[in-house]
Amino acid sequence: MDVFELLKRIRLFWSRIPEQVQRLSLLAVFFIVLFIPVRNLLVPKDFGKYGHYRPSALEEAAAQEITYAGHEACYECHDDVVDTKYHGYHKTVACETCHGPAAAHTEDPDVELPAPRERGYCPLCHEYLASRPTGFPQIVSASHNPLKPCIACHNPHDPVPPHTPAECEACHAAIARTKAVSHHVYVPCVRCHETPEEHKVSPRQHRPSKPATREFCAACHAEGATTELETRKVDLATHGERYTCWQCHYPHLPGSR
Amino acid sequence: MNQAAKIENRKRYGRRSFVKKLLFAVASLLVPRFLAASDKLKEAPVWILAGAYNPNEHYWGMGIDISKCIGCGRCVEACKVENQVPRDPFFFRTWVERYRIMEGGEVAVDSPNGAIKSFGNDREEKDIVRSFFVPKLCNHCDTPPCVQVCPVGATFKSPDGVILVDAEYCIGCRYCIQACPYGARFLHPETRTAEKCTFCYHRISKGLAPACVEACPTQARVFGELRKKASPLQRFLRMNKVGILKPSLNTEPKVYYADLDMEVN
Numbered sequence: 261m262d263v264f265e266l267l268k269r270i271r272l273f274w275s276r277i278p279e280q281v282q283r284l285s286l287l288a289v290f291f292i293v294l295f296i297p298v299r300n301l302l303v304p305k306d307f308g309k310y311g312h313y314r315p316s317a318l319e320e321a322a323a324q325e326i327t328y329a330g331h332e333a334c335y336e337c338h339d340d341v342v343d344t345k346y347h348g349y350h351k352t353v354a355c356e357t358c359h360g361p362a363a364a365h366t367e368d369p370d371v372e373l374p375a376p377r378e379r380g381y382c383p384l385c386h387e388y389l390a391s392r393p394t395g396f397p398q399i400v401s402a403s404h405n406p407l408k409p410c411i412a413c414h415n416p417h418d419p420v421p422p423h424t425p426a427e428c429e430a431c432h433a434a435i436a437r438t439k440a441v442s443h444h445v446y447v448p449c450v451r452c453h454e455t456p457e458e459h460k461v462s463p464r465q466h467r468p469s470k471p472a473t474r475e476f477c478a479a480c481h482a483e484g485a486t487t488e489l490e491t492r493k494v495d496l497a498t499h500g501e502r503y504t505c506w507q508c509h510y511p512h513l514p515g516s517r
Numbered sequence: 518m519n520q521a522a523k524i525e526n527r528k529r530y531g532r533r534s535f536v537k538k539l540l541f542a543v544a545s546l547l548v549p550r551f552l553a554a555s556d557k558l559k560e561a562p563v564w565i566l567a568g569a570y571n572p573n574e575h576y577w578g579m580g581i582d583i584s585k586c587i588g589c590g591r592c593v594e595a596c597k598v599e600n601q602v603p604r605d606p607f608f609f610r611t612w613v614e615r616y617r618i619m620e621g622g623e624v625a626v627d628s629p630n631g632a633i634k635s636f637g638n639d640r641e642e643k644d645i646v647r648s649f650f651v652p653k654l655c656n657h658c659d660t661p662p663c664v665q666v667c668p669v670g671a672t673f674k675s676p677d678g679v680i681l682v683d684a685e686y687c688i689g690c691r692y693c694i695q696a697c698p699y700g701a702r703f704l705h706p707e708t709r710t711a712e713k714c715t716f717c718y719h720r721i722s723k724g725l726a727p728a729c730v731e732a733c734p735t736q737a738r739v740f741g742e743l744r745k746k747a748s749p750l751q752r753f754l755r756m757n758k759v760g761i762l763k764p765s766l767n768t769e770p771k772v773y774y775a776d777l778d779m780e781v782n
Contacts, residue, residue, distance in 0.1 A: 310572065310675065310676050311673060311674070311675075311676070312670055312673065313670055313671075313673035313683060313686075314683055314685070314686065317673075317681060317683035317684075317685070317686075318572065318675055318681065318718075320683075320684075320685075321681050321715055321718040321719065322570070322718055322719050322722040322723075323719065324600070324718070324719035325719070326599075326719060326720060326723070326725070327598055327599050327728075328595060328598075328599055328720075328725075328728045328731050328732070330720075330725045330726065330731060331731060350734075352734060352735060352736045353734040354731055354732060354733075354734070356595075356731060356732060357591050357595075357732045357733075357734050360598070361595075361598050361599065383635075384589045384590065384591070384634070384635045385587055385589040385591075385635075385734060387635065388638075389587075389588060389635075389636055389638065390617075390638070390642045390645050390648050391588060391615050391616075391617065391636070391648035391649055391650055392587050392588065392650075393584055393585065393586075393587065393649075396587055396735075
């Protein structure tokens with residue numbers, strides 16, 4: 261079949277189509293042809309490189325300016341402060357948490373960073389709030405040396421209380437309150453918990469001991485022990501022999517069950 | 518019709534010739550696809566952002582330890598500074614909520630100015646049964662409803678799992694703000710485009726942690742790779758009892774919470 265025959269056939273087909281359909285289809289062809297260059301013009305060349313979106317949007321997001329330099333940047337010049345901080349309670353607090361964004365300062369050291377010295381700043385973390393986790397050091401600033409700036413007594417890079425509280429209850433208040441109303445009120449904490457002196461400085465690295473055996477309680481509570489008459493005594497052989505004592509008795513409030 | 522004409526006719530319109538033509542037609546349909554595919558292969562090494570960051574090699578997520586959060590709001594401050602978020606008290610990419618479960622079951626949730634200046638004591642302490650802080654941000658859902666509803670395809674999930682907004686394509690119609698079940702989006706008052714947490718895309722693509730993670734004084738926020746075993750986030754997921762927000766919506770968030778309370782939503 262040659263080209264002329266094909267053309268003849270197409271012309272024949274075309275002439276058989278009703279005129280209104282002919283016009284409409286011409287219009288459709290015109291729009292389809294127009295659509296292709298318009299689409300090429302509007303859609304970015306690399307569209308769909310990563311997914312159905314403009315890939316340079318990723319690069320634009322990545323090109324945003326950095327203002328926080330990151331905790332590693334400070335060490336280069338301020339290694340002494342970073343080292344001090346590393347061994348203190350503020351180990352996990354990044355320099356920029358208090359001193360603000362430092363990217364400009366790392367570029368040009370003449371750009372000075374603020375150091376919050378006023379009394380209002382430290383309470384952002386250390387003011388007493390009922391919602392803060394137990395054990396997190398908190399104060400009530402209205403009664404905690406009012407008007408005195410925090411840094412008069414505490415070094416923010418190595419914050420330790422000026423005097424470590426001697427009493428256990430300074431930190432373990434909830435246990436101390438329970439024990440105060442129990443039969444064990446006169447038993448000092450250290451009789452059961454051997455506490456290394458370092459526990460006051462780094463409480464989690466140097467933990468106090470905990471009694472591990474039935475025999476420990478038995479030293480006071482077994483029949484024949486040399487404690488006062490009022491102390492409850494039990495026969496170790498028959499009293500809950502398969503259990504350790506604190507599975508039934510809470511040592512800080514032994515009366516409860 | 519004579520025999521020769523019959524054979525000629527069969528050659529032209531017979532079954533064999535029909536199948537032959539059909540095969541050619543189908544094959545010609547596929548040709549442009551093959552060409553396009555070979556084009557893509559040539560492009561493959563270019564799939565790398567400036568600075569040798571390949572988004573295909575990463576998959577980011579965040580872990581938040583609720584029992585470590587002290588509600589100081591340093592993350593909120595850091596986020597606003599880093600990303601030039603408007604300072605008004607209703608535009609936040611991240612914010613901290615305080616949950617207080619009261620005697621009798623009432624749950625009081627507040628977040629004064631996103632907790633940028635921490636919180637105050639405004640309720641009788643003896644009425645509080647339990648209480649904690651919940652830092653919130655875009656959950657970077659794996660099946661994000663905000664991406665689904667965007668009529669112009671301006672918001673999308675990047676290859677490293679971060680949900681981003683193309684501000685040039687965004688028409689500010691606020692569908693995505695409505696669709697987000699976590700309320701993590703807002704309309705920027707000046708650009709009039711949708712804005713949200715980007716996991717600090719400009720920082721993570723340069724090997725830095727997001728600003729909120731950097732600023733957190735108690736390391737309540739952990740940021741890292743979801744698909745690499747050695748990442749701190751994977752360790753966080755192994756060591757904690759983690760939960761996600763609104764699991765019933767099947768949005769598959771990539772922000773995980775340790776010690777998540779049932780009352781949090």
